[in-house]
Every structure is written in structure tokens, then in C-alpha cells.
Amino acid sequence: MRSRPVRRLSWCLALLLLLPAACSKSRPGQPAARGGPALTGAPVADLDGAVDAGRPAPASGPVDDLLASLRPGVRPGIARAIGVADLGELSFYDIDLRLDPDAGTFEARERLDFHNRTADTLDRVVLRVYGNEFGREGEAPPVTLQSVAVAGAAAAVEHPGPTTYVVPLPAPLPPGRRVVLEAVFSGAAPRQEPGQTGMLRQGLEMIRSLFGGGGGGIEGYGILSMGDGIVSLAAWYPVLARYFADERRWDDEEPAGIGDVGTEDLANYRVRVRLPGQATVASSGVELTRGATPTDVTFGGVALRDFTVLASRTYAVVERTVGETTVRAYVPQGREPFAARILDDAVAALEVYERRFGPYTLTELDVAAAPLIGGAGGVEFPGIVTVATMLLQDLSESFGAWLPPGMNRLPILDEMVEFVVVHEVAHQWWNGLVGSDSVRHPFLDEGMAQYSSVLYFEDRYGPERAARAADRNVKLNYHVYRLLGSPDGPVDRATGDFSGPLEYAALVYGKGPYFWAAVRKAIGDEAFDRVLHAYYERHAYRVAEPDAFARLAGELTGRTDELLALHRRWFHEAHGDEDLGTADLGQLLQLVIGDSAAAGQLTGMLQGLGGLDGLAGLLRMLQGSGGADGGSDGDQGLAALLQMLQAGAADGGAAPGMPLLPGAGDAGIDADGPFGELGPLFEMTRALLQPLAADHPDIARLVELLDRMLRGEDVSLVELLPLLLQTLQTLQSTYGLDGPDAGVVDPSLLLLMQQMAGGGTAARPSGRTRPDAGLRP
Ligand SMILES: [Zn+2]
Incomplete structure (x- = not known):
């Protein structure tokens, strides 16, 4: 039987590229480059000054019912831990949300009782709707703020940027005073194309990100979107901007990089969610009351840093109660078999982390499937975490019969979930409870979440399996990046100071976490356990400084100089290769797919493409065409690749060892057919290109090859691939694209991939501004 190399290549590329980004960041978006912790210490309230606006604190109304979100044992000490006399001192969001889960549209009113806990008298309040960074090109931003009133009077709101709303106060608000803002807003969660959350499509998007320059921020990872029958509302409501205490100003800079958008201050929340008909809602906080209609639920909680709502008509729910906390898993129709497993993992994690760090503080923990995209595997929010629907499917859904035998559900994929x-x-501990500045120092909560995961594998399955999980899910980020020829560098940088998602993943997710392993090795297991508990105790409900862990470890062991040196080595210097070693592509492939017959076939196929070095070179070239390093000319890498392949073709068509594409046989091409998502992809590519064939011989030839494939004949990859790349360039040069990035391959490639995978709509999601990008025949 003839081998089917291409399917394995695309699979391999997709998986390799997916892995680095599988553990996504919280609140993806674009941060301001600088800023201090948003959580300020509670200043002494100035109650004596004459004020026209503002009331003395605390006066936010009773929060008693919201205390249901907290474990009883936590309640007595929490105000002191936060640094307030009473939980009512925190700012209070009271939101009334009406959501249409079929259309993804919503209308809402928000009453924000703002307590000025800064040390400054304020003449304005700045609100942010970070979700407005995630809209689609050419469409209105997802959320529209219709009006804001301050202390009952309409305010003249300035809107200097897509996510920023400056609300002037009628009178200066001294520290310690409160003022009520009322906002009316509506929105529509951007709707994903059918199949957009599929594994194959996501692999293609990761490849696209290699072409896409150093921007990152792929559609906000779908945290504010609708897909797979789920509406995900994150970053959806006007939230207080970060306040930079050291600079005495609000953060009013539009996001411009990668990573988190900010660190929200602790606040109390009450959110009423109303939906027509029956639907299941998963959210931060806990359910407080239910109304008369089928879906009218009020949720709430105290001392939360954010509030996220997901809803679906098809969510199946399983739950288990552990001590004072109920853990729930939500999965949509068709993914039910995964519910019990992710519930089991979450419960086990809860138990490990409570033992290792300290108590989980909330009475509820939700794990909800969400239509995440852009390679994101999961995202965390207070009291609720999401897992990409992409991970809750078998590979055959994407790859159909092109999947090598025995690879439908790979052990590594299960491990990744x-x-x-x-x-x-x-992250419920490292970010939710112990705050950190995830814009200036993202390594802190991400590194601790990564290392905590390794501890989980160790406690649940033993050290050997933990080491392997760490190699695949942590270290691999670093190795893949280094293999692409990109340089090691310091880890402790602001999100905006990384060149792109690959470098961010490599250093923040791949290298930094091993600092904690190094500390543990230096001070021993017992001392390390003590430091973890003490770190939790000292910083819960506060914001930890970047070197707080090293300082505390030093303090508790009397070895401060040594531990601060370790901190510098791992976070400010570049010793990655020395500390983590290096790996070649063969080792990485083996790590990913293990020793199997399929791995042998794959290796054989790779030899035909110039061996492992050839594939690494190909990846380097792809990245060189405007990838994470930036700097190189947009088309160079692609041109070189093209040249190489054309040279191969000229050497005699199917050069020895060069692979052939198999034909489709008589099977017919549809999504449920043997080719999975690839079937429609071929079909749509052909349909898309057919009208252009008359004017372009390259495209005509490509269409002919696609036809032959669909008829069941074998096709030479050596001939097909250059034609595909040539076609991309033809589309680019002939049909042109507007915007500042015209001239690089990315826009056309993106468009084509969207056309291919999404069924032909030209809508272009973007967190970046490229006005009017689109094909103009
Ligand atoms: Zn994370």
C-alpha cells in the first residue's frame, strides 16, 4: 500500500505547532507596556474633605448574600487578608445581563459602585472593555457602550481608543470616597465559522501565526466569541482600568502586544443572567437566586478579580463535591465522554494544590468547554476555567481517513488536556488568589501555574511521569523555539516586550517554570514545601512582587543571596541551553508521538523531505518570512522554499523518496467522509480557485491537480506544493490587499486559509487594524 505522507506532515506540523501554545494565558489581549499593580493598599479614608460627589466608605450595600461564594472557614480572615475593615469596602459591580444564546447578542446594565482606594483625588474614572480588542475586521467592535451616568447624571464620556472610556467626574473624588457609575451597553459575541475550533484549522492558524509578524493576539483566543453552540463572554463589560499608583494615573493606553490585558482589582459582583428558553450558564461566583422563567439566574461573589459568563443550550453538566467546594464540568453536545475526565482531573488538581499550597477559598470551581481558537488550550478566570473544545475531540474529526492508524486518540493529546x-x-491560586502583575511580569503566574502542573503529575502519577509531562508540556516550548534558530533571552519582561507568541511561549511557559525546580533542588523538598505554604499565606488577596518567591525562600532558609542569584539567573539572564539542554527535531518528534509504527513511517517520510534538518529548515524559513524574530523580508523565506521545491521538481518530477499525495478514491468528499475536515478543504480550495483559472496558468494547473486528487488519482507533492505557494503569491500580487501589511504573505495566506477552512466568507478576524483587508478582484 502506498504511503500517505502529506497527511502525516500536516498532522505533525499542526501538532508540533499547537503544542507550544496549548496552555494559554489568562485574559489574552494586548497590554500596555508599563504599569503597576492595580491593587493598591487601602489608604486611610479622608472623610473630612468637603465633596460634592462621593460618599464615605463603606456603603456599597449589603454583601452578605455574596458571601456564599466563600468557604465558611475563609470568611473570618478575608477582610484582614485583603487589607480592609469590611468586605463592603471593595468596589461593587451589579450587572443585569440579557443574553440571546442563539444569536450571541446581549444587552446589559451595570451599576458600578466605585470606591476610590487609591491615594489620589480623582477627577475621572477610566473604564475598559477589553473585549473590543477582539472584534472582526470591518465589523463594529463587539461591545457598544451606550451611556454612562455618574451619581445619576449623564456623563460626557470620551472614547479615545477601542477599549478605553474616560468618564469625567462632576467633582473630584478624594481617597476613601465612593461614587456610583451606571453604564448601559450591548454587544454581540463574534461568531466563529463552522469548523473554526477544529484541530486542523487551529494547526493552520498556528502556521499562519508564523507568517504573521510579531503581533500575536489572534482574535483574543475566542474568549469573547460564539462557537460550538457556546457563547463565551469574557472581557465583556466595562471594568475599572488599572490604576498605576506610582505614576498616579489610570491606564488609558490601548493594548499593543501579547499576553494579558491587566490585573483586575478585587471587587464584589452580582450578575443576573436572563436567557430566552432553556440554557445552562456557567460563570464566576455562585448561583444566588433563580427567577420564575426557565433561565433567570443571579450569580455573585466577593473579592473576585473578574467575572466571566458562558452559556449553552447543550451543556451537559457533571459535578462532584470535595469538602466545601463543588466542582462542575460543562461540555457541549457531542463531547460528553470528556466531561467525567476533565471533572476528575480538576478534582484531583484541587486536592493536590490544597495540600501543596493552601486552601482553595471558593465554594465552586467550574471547568467549562469553550470555543477557544488561536491555539489556546485553556484560559482561567476567577472560579471558572475554560478548556478548548478543540481538545475534546478525536483527531479523526479533523483528519478523517488521512490519520495514520492508531493515532485517533494519542496519549499525548490526553495528557495535554x-x-x-x-x-x-x-491559576486559581496564582493569579486568582495571589495576584501578580501579569502585564509587567507575566512569568510569575504563568511560571507557577506550569510548575504547579508538574507537581500535580508528580503527586498523582509519580516523578517519572511528571518528568515526561514536563518535557512535553513545558520544556518543549523552549526546545521548538530554539530549534527554529531563535535566541534565548531574559524571562522577566513585560508582555509587550516579547517579539511574538513563540518567544513568549518559549520563555514564559517553557523556560521560566524550571526556576521553581531549581529552587527546590537547592533548598530541598521539605524547605520548598514550607516556602510554598508561606508564599500563599503572605500574598493571598495581595499582589506579589516578581522576586517575592526568591526573597521568601531566602528568608526561610537563611540563603537570600544564593536564591536571589538563582532568580537573576533564570529570569534576567540567558542560560537556557545550559540549564535545559538542547534537543534535535528527531528527539522532539519522539517526545511528541513516542515509539510507534506511525513514528517510524513519519521519520521515513521526513527523510524524503531532506530529513529532519530539512523540516527544521522549512520551519525556520516559514518563520523567517516575517515570524517571531521579525526583521527578515516578508517573502524571502517563502521564495527560498519555493525555489527549493521547484528545484526538486525539475530534478525529475517525483524525485526519489519524494512523496505522493494519495487520491481520494471513490469515497466522495464531505466533512463526514473519510477525509474529515480535509475533504471540504480540498473542495473549497478548488471552488475558490476555479474562477481564476482562466487568467492564471499556475492556478489552472493547481485546480487540475485538485481535480485529479478528487477523482482518486495520485498527485505529486513535489508538483502540488510549489503550485500552492505560487498561487498564494499570485493572489497577493494580482488581487492585492490594502493596509499597512500589504506586501507580506500573511494576509493572503490567512484569507485563503479562512476561505478553505471556513466555507468562503471573507470576514477577517483581527485584533490588529488592517482596514479593508480583503480580496478585490
Ligand atoms: Zn496560564
């Missing part, structure tokens, strides 16, 4: 779940659950 588990790793994602427990990583996100760890």
Missing part, C-alpha cells in the same frame, strides 16, 4: 485543565486550575 489534563495538563491544560490542571494548569488553569493552578
Whole structure:
């Protein structure tokens, strides 16, 4: 039987490229480059000054019913831990949300009782709707703020950027005073194309990100979107901007990089969610009351850093109660078999982390499937974490019969799901409870979440398996990046100071986590356990400084100089290769797919493409065409690749060892057919290109090859691939694209891939501004 190399190549590329980004960041988006912790210490309230606006604190109304979100044992000490006399001192969001889960549209009113806990008298309040960074090109931003009133009077709101709303106060608000803002807003969660959350499509998007320059921020990873029958509302409501205490100003800079958008201050929340008909809602906080209609639920909680809502008509729910906490898993129709497993992983993680760090504080923990995209495996929010629906499917859904035998559900994929779940659950401690500045110092909560996940594998399965999980889910990020020829560098940088998602993943997710392993090795297991508990105790409900862990470890062991040196080595210097070693592509492939017959076939096929070095070179070239390093000319890498392949073709068509594409046989091409998602992809590519064939011989030839494939004949990859690349360039040069990035391959490639995988709509999601990008025949 003839081998089917291409399917394995695309699979391999997709998986290799997916892995680095599988554990996504919280609140993806674009941060301001600088800023201090948003959580300021509670200043002494100035109650004596004459004020026209503002009331003395605390006066936010009773929060008693919201205390249901907290474990009883936590309640007595929490105000002191936060640094307030009473929990009512925190700012209070009271939101009334009406959501249409079929259309993804919503209308809402928000009453924000703002307590000025800064040390400054304020003449304005800045609100942010970070979700407006995630809209689609050419469409209105997802959320529209219709009006804001301050202390009952309409305010003249300035809107200097897509996510920023400056609300002037009628009178200066001294520290310690409160003022009520009322906002009316509506929105529509951007709707994903059918199949957009599929594994194959996501692999293609990761490849695209290699072409896409150093921007990152792929559609906000779908945290505010609708897909797979799920509406995901994150970053959806006007939230207080970060306040930079050291600079005495609000953060009013538009996001411009990668990573988190900010660190929200602790606040109390009450959110009423109303939907027509029956639907299941998963959210931060806990359910407080239910109304008369089928879906009218009020949720709430105290001392939360954010509030996220997901809803679906098809969510199946399983739950288990552990001590004072109920853990729930939500999965949509068709993914039910995964519910019990992610529930089990979350429960096990809860138990490990409570033992290792300290108590989980909330009475509820939700794990919800969400239509994440852009390679994100999961995202964390207070009291709720999401897992990409992409991970809750068998590979055959994407790859159909092109999948090598025995690879339908790879052990590594299962391990990845588990790793994602427990990583996100760890964020309940490192970010949810112990705050950190995830814009200036993202390594802190991400590194601890990664290392916590390794501890979970160790405690649940033993050190050997933990080491392997770490190699695949942590270290691999670093090795793949280094293999692409990109340089090691310091880890402790602001999100905007990384060149792109690959470098961010490599250093923040791949290298930094091993600092904690190094500390543990230096001070021993017992001392390390003590430091973890003490770190939790000292910083819960506060914001930890970047070197707080090293300082505390030094303090508790009397070895401060040594531990601060370790901190510098791992976070400010570049010793990655020395500390983590290096790996070649063969080792990485083996790590990913293990020793199997399929791995042998794959290796054989790779030899035909110039061996492992050839594939590494190909990846380097792809990245060189505008990838994470930036700097190189947009088309160079692609041109070189083209040249190489054409040279191969000229050497005699099917050069020895060069692979052939198999034909489709008589099977017919549809999504449920033997080719999975690849079937429609071929079909749509052909349909898309057919009208252009008359004017372009290259495209005509490509269409002919696609026809032959669909008829069941074998096709030479050597001939097909250059034609495909040539076609991309033809589309680019002939039909042109507007915007500042015209001239690089990315826009046309993106468009084509969207056309291919999404069924032909030209809508272009973007967190970046490329006006009017689109094909103009
Ligand atoms: Zn994370």
C-alpha cells in the first residue's frame, strides 16, 4: 500500500505547532507596556474633605448574600487578608445581563459602585472593555457602550481608543470616597465559522501565526466569541482600568502586544443572567437566586478579580463535591465522554494544590468547554476555567481517513488536556488568589501555574511521569523555539516586550517554570514545601512582587543571596541551553508521538523531505518570512522554499523518496467522509480557485491537480506544493490587499486559509487594524 505522507506532515506540523501554545494565558489581549499593580493598599479614608460627589466608605450595600461564594472557614480572615475593615469596602459591580444564546447578542446594565482606594483625588474614572480588542475586521467592535451616568447624571464620556472610556467626574473624588457609575451597553459575541475550533484549522492558524509578524493576539483566543453552540463572554463589560499608583494615573493606553490585558482589582459582583428558553450558564461566583422563567439566574461573589459568563443550550453538566467546594464540568453536545475526565482531573488538581499550597477559598470551581481558537488550550478566570473544545475531540474529526492508524486518540493529546485543565486550575491560586502583575511580569503566574502542573503529575502519577509531562508540556516550548534558530533571552519582561507568541511561549511557559525546580533542588523538598505554604499565606488577596518567591525562600532558609542569584539567573539572564539542554527535531518528534509504527513511517517520510534538518529548515524559513524574530523580508523565506521545491521538481518530477499525495478514491468528499475536515478543504480550495483559472496558468494547473486528487488519482507533492505557494503569491500580487501589511504573505495566506477552512466568507478576524483587508478582484 502506498504511503500517505502529506497527511502525516500536516498532522505533525499542526501538532508540533499547537503544542507550544496549548496552555494559554489568562485574559489574552494586548497590554500596555508599563504599569503597576492595580491593587493598591487601602489608604486611610479622608472623610473630612468637603465633596460634592462621593460618599464615605463603606456603603456599597449589603454583601452578605455574596458571601456564599466563600468557604465558611475563609470568611473570618478575608477582610484582614485583603487589607480592609469590611468586605463592603471593595468596589461593587451589579450587572443585569440579557443574553440571546442563539444569536450571541446581549444587552446589559451595570451599576458600578466605585470606591476610590487609591491615594489620589480623582477627577475621572477610566473604564475598559477589553473585549473590543477582539472584534472582526470591518465589523463594529463587539461591545457598544451606550451611556454612562455618574451619581445619576449623564456623563460626557470620551472614547479615545477601542477599549478605553474616560468618564469625567462632576467633582473630584478624594481617597476613601465612593461614587456610583451606571453604564448601559450591548454587544454581540463574534461568531466563529463552522469548523473554526477544529484541530486542523487551529494547526493552520498556528502556521499562519508564523507568517504573521510579531503581533500575536489572534482574535483574543475566542474568549469573547460564539462557537460550538457556546457563547463565551469574557472581557465583556466595562471594568475599572488599572490604576498605576506610582505614576498616579489610570491606564488609558490601548493594548499593543501579547499576553494579558491587566490585573483586575478585587471587587464584589452580582450578575443576573436572563436567557430566552432553556440554557445552562456557567460563570464566576455562585448561583444566588433563580427567577420564575426557565433561565433567570443571579450569580455573585466577593473579592473576585473578574467575572466571566458562558452559556449553552447543550451543556451537559457533571459535578462532584470535595469538602466545601463543588466542582462542575460543562461540555457541549457531542463531547460528553470528556466531561467525567476533565471533572476528575480538576478534582484531583484541587486536592493536590490544597495540600501543596493552601486552601482553595471558593465554594465552586467550574471547568467549562469553550470555543477557544488561536491555539489556546485553556484560559482561567476567577472560579471558572475554560478548556478548548478543540481538545475534546478525536483527531479523526479533523483528519478523517488521512490519520495514520492508531493515532485517533494519542496519549499525548490526553495528557495535554489534563495538563491544560490542571494548569488553569493552578491559576486559581496564582493569579486568582495571589495576584501578580501579569502585564509587567507575566512569568510569575504563568511560571507557577506550569510548575504547579508538574507537581500535580508528580503527586498523582509519580516523578517519572511528571518528568515526561514536563518535557512535553513545558520544556518543549523552549526546545521548538530554539530549534527554529531563535535566541534565548531574559524571562522577566513585560508582555509587550516579547517579539511574538513563540518567544513568549518559549520563555514564559517553557523556560521560566524550571526556576521553581531549581529552587527546590537547592533548598530541598521539605524547605520548598514550607516556602510554598508561606508564599500563599503572605500574598493571598495581595499582589506579589516578581522576586517575592526568591526573597521568601531566602528568608526561610537563611540563603537570600544564593536564591536571589538563582532568580537573576533564570529570569534576567540567558542560560537556557545550559540549564535545559538542547534537543534535535528527531528527539522532539519522539517526545511528541513516542515509539510507534506511525513514528517510524513519519521519520521515513521526513527523510524524503531532506530529513529532519530539512523540516527544521522549512520551519525556520516559514518563520523567517516575517515570524517571531521579525526583521527578515516578508517573502524571502517563502521564495527560498519555493525555489527549493521547484528545484526538486525539475530534478525529475517525483524525485526519489519524494512523496505522493494519495487520491481520494471513490469515497466522495464531505466533512463526514473519510477525509474529515480535509475533504471540504480540498473542495473549497478548488471552488475558490476555479474562477481564476482562466487568467492564471499556475492556478489552472493547481485546480487540475485538485481535480485529479478528487477523482482518486495520485498527485505529486513535489508538483502540488510549489503550485500552492505560487498561487498564494499570485493572489497577493494580482488581487492585492490594502493596509499597512500589504506586501507580506500573511494576509493572503490567512484569507485563503479562512476561505478553505471556513466555507468562503471573507470576514477577517483581527485584533490588529488592517482596514479593508480583503480580496478585490
Ligand atoms: Zn496560564
